[in-house]
Amino acid sequence: MQPPLEPCSRQLAAARQALSQAEIVCQQRGVRLTQLRRRVLEIIWHHSSPLGAYAILDVLRNDGRQGAPPTVYRALDFLLEQGLIHRLASLNMFMGCRQPGAHHSGQFLICQDCGQADELNNQTVEATLHTEAMARHFEVLAQTVEVLGRCLDCQEASRHGD
Ligand SMILES: [Zn+2]
Ligand SMILES: [Zn+2]
Structure with missing residues (x-):
């Protein structure tokens, strides 16, 4: 880093x-x-x-x-x-946070190579998780989804590095 x-x-x-x-x-x-x-x-x-x-x-x-x-x-x-x-x-x-003041839970795409993170606020993802949790009688207090991977720049850098 x-x-x-x-x-x-x-x-x-x-x-x-x-x-x-x-x-x-x-x-x-x-x-x-x-x-x-x-x-x-x-x-x-x-x-x-x-x-x-x-x-x-x-x-x-x-x-x-x-x-x-x-x-x-x-x-x-x-x-x-x-x-x-x-x-x-x-x-x-x-x-x-790019949307302070607005309620959202946040999903993040995190690049393992360069450490950059991109915030998504997809309400469908939020609602799906909420519904699944409710079906299991699970009370959701906080919800953050972190997706690990590689951003476009780093994918290209690793391709050129070969
Ligand atoms: Zn945010
Ligand atoms: Zn990257």
């Missing part, structure tokens, strides 16, 4: 948009997007693939902040609670 690099202009634009959306969501809910929470969200959006808590901590330390792991985890918990980010359990990493 690559270390966090300088964000490109597309990532900067995505981060700006995500931050202003986050401001609105937090204002509507009456919760505070503190400076640290904001910065953690920005760091996540500045990276092209999902990030782990320690990579986030490294960037915060580069900022000159006295970041301790519990502080970062608390900020991540807040962002998760508000639906501003998602946690990918299979990687133990975090990525920004």
